[in-house]
Amino acid sequence: MEDNKRYPELRRRLSPGWWTANRHYAVYMVREWTSLFVALYSLTLIYGLSLWAMGSRADFLSFLKNPAVVGFSLVALVFTMYHAATWFYLLGAISPVKIGRSTTKPWQALVLNLILLVTVSYLAIWLLVLR
Amino acid sequence: MSQDIATIRVTRYRPEKDAKPFFQEYKVPYRHDMVVLDALNYIKAEIDGSLTYRWSCRMGVCGSCGANIDGEPKLTCASFLHEFKGRTITVEPMTHFPVIKDLVVDMQDFMEKLVKIKPWIIREKETPPEQGEYKQSAKELERYSQFSSCINCMLCYAACPIYGLNEKFLGPAATALAYRYIEDSRDQGKDVRFPVVHEMEGVWECTLVGECSVVCPKGVDPMLAIQKTKILGATNAIKSLLMPRGGR
Numbered sequence: 452m453e454d455n456k457r458y459p460e461l462r463r464r465l466s467p468g469w470w471t472a473n474r475h476y477a478v479y480m481v482r483e484w485t486s487l488f489v490a491l492y493s494l495t496l497i498y499g500l501s502l503w504a505m506g507s508r509a510d511f512l513s514f515l516k517n518p519a520v521v522g523f524s525l526v527a528l529v530f531t532m533y534h535a536a537t538w539f540y541l542l543g544a545i546s547p548v549k550i551g552r553s554t555t556k557p558w559q560a561l562v563l564n565l566i567l568l569v570t571v572s573y574l575a576i577w578l579l580v581l582r
Numbered sequence: 583m584s585q586d587i588a589t590i591r592v593t594r595y596r597p598e599k600d601a602k603p604f605f606q607e608y609k610v611p612y613r614h615d616m617v618v619l620d621a622l623n624y625i626k627a628e629i630d631g632s633l634t635y636r637w638s639c640r641m642g643v644c645g646s647c648g649a650n651i652d653g654e655p656k657l658t659c660a661s662f663l664h665e666f667k668g669r670t671i672t673v674e675p676m677t678h679f680p681v682i683k684d685l686v687v688d689m690q691d692f693m694e695k696l697v698k699i700k701p702w703i704i705r706e707k708e709t710p711p712e713q714g715e716y717k718q719s720a721k722e723l724e725r726y727s728q729f730s731s732c733i734n735c736m737l738c739y740a741a742c743p744i745y746g747l748n749e750k751f752l753g754p755a756a757t758a759l760a761y762r763y764i765e766d767s768r769d770q771g772k773d774v775r776f777p778v779v780h781e782m783e784g785v786w787e788c789t790l791v792g793e794c795s796v797v798c799p800k801g802v803d804p805m806l807a808i809q810k811t812k813i814l815g816a817t818n819a820i821k822s823l824l825m826p827r828g829g830r
Binding site for chain 1: 595597603653654674675680743746790791796806
């Protein structure tokens, strides 16, 4: 070890474009960046709910019906669904459940969680908007 | 048997002579059953004796011959030359590690991490050998067996961008081995290993890139071990908060 110290340390560090080196890294980066839309949509929703809290339900609904908000929500929905699907899949990969002799596959966790997501989302929409 | 010619571009870096690493190109005749390591051995024996690289077993067991082949961390003994037919093969030292010479990297950091997680069975009280072995069922073995296949080749560290950003990160192989002992029914060293794997630069640094598990030549899934360790840590923390005597 001591001998190496005589020379300047040469180490190939991570370059800013490291994630373009292979497909897996790129997919990872897409997964991480789509979370930005989850955060932005959450902020939009919190703002909408604050309109309701301080004003009326009609204020909240008219904010949601604003074409810009509708457009953004649709874009956010696509990215959020992608983000959610990647994590549901990973959840299945990390925590397979043993049922009898067989073990669950990641895609099964993905499907089950998507069904749960749709159910919970419908309940939320019903409570907030349709009711 | 017919022979083809492979063009191999190898990183050369002699710290006493070169300010910067550079590529040197070699032409190597090869047969269908030859691997990149065979080509390096050919270069050293027949063309340039100064080329420096590590190797030992030549059969994917010792974990010494890792390098970045065409940018991907691989064992040179497990990469067939014919798979690269028609293109130049680039062989570089593994990324993220300090280079000592040519393809040889400094393993010190990994060795220190390996010792830190204490990769051996810890018992609260050792029983004398006359009392027999610590028994284990096939089911108990299954819980950790894949993680015991690690050959310490460090390819997972070369593939991990988190380690590339922060070399203090405990990293894939060391955590996989820690998990291997944590899950071993004969082991009683959880309290010793937990502080190491759950410190700031332990498992919580991992953001699930998952490339460690892709490049592992032994089919180990370090990403899984890291996430399982996170789950164990989190459930332990909740238990110690809610249960009397920390849920022991």
